[in-house]
Amino acid sequence: MNCEIKRVTQDDLDQLQQISRQTFSETFSAKNSAEDMKKYLEEELAVEKLTAELSDQNSEFYFATVDNRVVGYLKVNSGLAQTELKDDNGLEIERIYVLKEYHGKRVGQLLYDHAIHMARQMKAGYVWLGVWEENPRAIHFYKKNGFVEFDKHVFKLGDDEQTDIMMKLHL
Numbered sequence: 001m002n003c004e005i006k007r008v009t010q011d012d013l014d015q016l017q018q019i020s021r022q023t024f025s026e027t028f029s030a031k032n033s034a035e036d037m038k039k040y041l042e043e044e045l046a047v048e049k050l051t052a053e054l055s056d057q058n059s060e061f062y063f064a065t066v067d068n069r070v071v072g073y074l075k076v077n078s079g080l081a082q083t084e085l086k087d088d089n090g091l092e093i094e095r096i097y098v099l100k101e102y103h104g105k106r107v108g109q110l111l112y113d114h115a116i117h118m119a120r121q122m123k124a125g126y127v128w129l130g131v132w133e134e135n136p137r138a139i140h141f142y143k144k145n146g147f148v149e150f151d152k153h154v155f156k157l158g159d160d161e162q163t164d165i166m167m168k169l170h171l
């Protein structure tokens, strides 16, 4: 399988919204109410929101493609674009999402490796992220890549307040 990583631009907005909504639904629908899901998909993954995120100098999105089909994506934030900490020395992996049918096929690992490559390029001291405590696959994935829990924070999905585990990897 030949998987490629490419930077996402404003021209890719429709594809970005499509992969964002599909992977978010696949990941979280089973454990959340339809109402909370709908709210998140409509508000947080709206065209206006994604457009603003894409134009932020401190955020970068990447697609993973297989035979030109987008099968996953990555969003990383530095500086003030980070959702918390906002430390110049850090890089946040805010989103790493792969279509279910491509889990366990190294697509997630390739996107992840790209994030680490970027962190090293910008000479970041550490990479951090927040992951829902009820997402065991992702937690296992980060742990096997060396991430360690350092805190917890509250994340709102629709009207539901959930706990995210915050994890960090020193470079």
Ligand SMILES: CC(C)(COP(=O)(O)OP(=O)(O)OC[C@H]1O[C@@H](n2cnc3c(N)ncnc32)[C@H](O)[C@@H]1OP(=O)(O)O)[C@@H](O)C(=O)NCCC(=O)NCCS
Pocket (backbone or CB within 6 Å): 023, 027, 095, 096, 097, 098, 099, 102, 103, 104, 105, 106, 107, 108, 109, 130, 131, 132, 135, 136, 137, 138, 140, 141, 144
């Ligand atoms: C997170 C993600 C990018 C990782 O990519 P992936 O291809 O699934 O990763 P891998 O298969 O290499 O690693 C997953 C690991 O979790 C393990 N795993 C799977 N289900 C598990 C479960 N229920 N509990 C614990 N571990 C589990 C797998 O066995 C594998 O570990 P191993 O390599 O030691 O066998 C991908 O699963 C994904 O996109 N998930 C949906 C979106 C998401 O949750 N994103 C993260 C939001 S913070």
